[in-house]
Amino acid sequence: MLTPDQYEDKDKFYDHQMQQYLHFCQATQELLPRREQVNQFFITVIAGLLAILAWVFKEGFATWRAQALWVGLILCFVGLGLCGIWWTKLAMYRRLSAARFQVIHDLEDSLPVPLYYREWHHLQNPGTITHDSDSQKLKPRYKGLTVVERLVPLLLCLPYLVLAGFIVAQLFFPASPRNWPALIPVPVPLP
Numbered sequence: 001m002l003t004p005d006q007y008e009d010k011d012k013f014y015d016h017q018m019q020q021y022l023h024f025c026q027a028t029q030e031l032l033p034r035r036e037q038v039n040q041f042f043i044t045v046i047a048g049l050l051a052i053l054a055w056v057f058k059e060g061f062a063t064w065r066a067q068a069l070w071v072g073l074i075l076c077f078v079g080l081g082l083c084g085i086w087w088t089k090l091a092m093y094r095r096l097s098a099a100r101f102q103v104i105h106d107l108e109d110s111l112p113v114p115l116y117y118r119e120w121h122h123l124q125n126p127g128t129i130t131h132d133s134d135s136q137k138l139k140p141r142y143k144g145l146t147v148v149e150r151l152v153p154l155l156l157c158l159p160y161l162v163l164a165g166f167i168v169a170q171l172f173f174p175a176s177p178r179n180w181p182a183l184i185p186v187p188v189p190l191p
Contacts, residue, residue, distance in 0.1 A: 021107045025116075028100040035093050039149065042086040046156050049079045053163060069167050076164040080157055087153040094150075 053075050060068030101116060108114035 017107070017110065021104070021111070024100070024107070025104060028097070028104065031093065031097060031100070035090075035149075038086075038089055038093075039152075042082060042089075042153070043156075046079060046082055046086075049075060049082070050159060053079075069171050073164060073167045073171070076160045076167065079160040080164070083153040083157045083160070087150060090150045090153070 053072055056068050056072050056075065060071065101120070105114065105117045105120075108117050
C-alpha cells in the first residue's frame with residue numbers, strides 16, 4: 001500500500017483514497033442484488049422441475065410406467081445437480097464478500113473511524129450492543145446471510161432424494177404397493 005510520501009501528488013492522496021474506498025464499498029453493495037437474482041433463478045428452475053416431476057408421476061405413471069420411472073430418476077439427478085451448483089455458487093459469493101470486506105477493513109485502517117469493521121465487531125459480539133437507555137444486552141448471535149441462504153438448497157434436495165429413493169425402489173424392487181402386505185409376515189396368534 002502506498003503512503004502519502006510515495007504518492008505522486010501528496011495533496012490528493014487522501015482524496016483519491018476516499019474515492020477508491022467509496023467506489024469499492026458501492027461495488028460490494030452491488031453483490032447483494034446479483035446474489036438475489038441467482039437465488040431467484042435457482043428457486044424458479046428447481047420448483048419448475050419439481051412441478052414437471054409431479055406431472056410425470058401423475059400422467060406418465062398410468063400410461064408409460066417404466067419410462068416415467070427413468071425420466072423421473074433423470075429429473076431427480078438434474079434437480080440434485082442444480083441444488084449442488086446453487087450451494088457452490090452461494091459458497092463462492094460468501095468467499096467473495098468476505099474478501100471484499102477484508103479489503104474494506106484494510107482501507108479503513110487509514111480512516112478516522114472504521115465503520116464497517118466496528119459494525120462487524122458488534123455483530124459478532126452481541127454483548128457489546130445496547131438497544132435502549134436501560135443498556136439491555138442483545139443476546140442472539142448474528143447469522144450471516146449466506147449461512148441461512150445455504151440451507152435452502154440443502155432443504156430443496158430433500159424432495160429429490162426422497163423421490164429418487166422411491167424411484168430406485170420401484171425400478172429394482174418392482175413389487176407394487178398392493179403386494180406389500182403379502183411381503184410383510186403377519187404374526188400368527190398362539191393357541
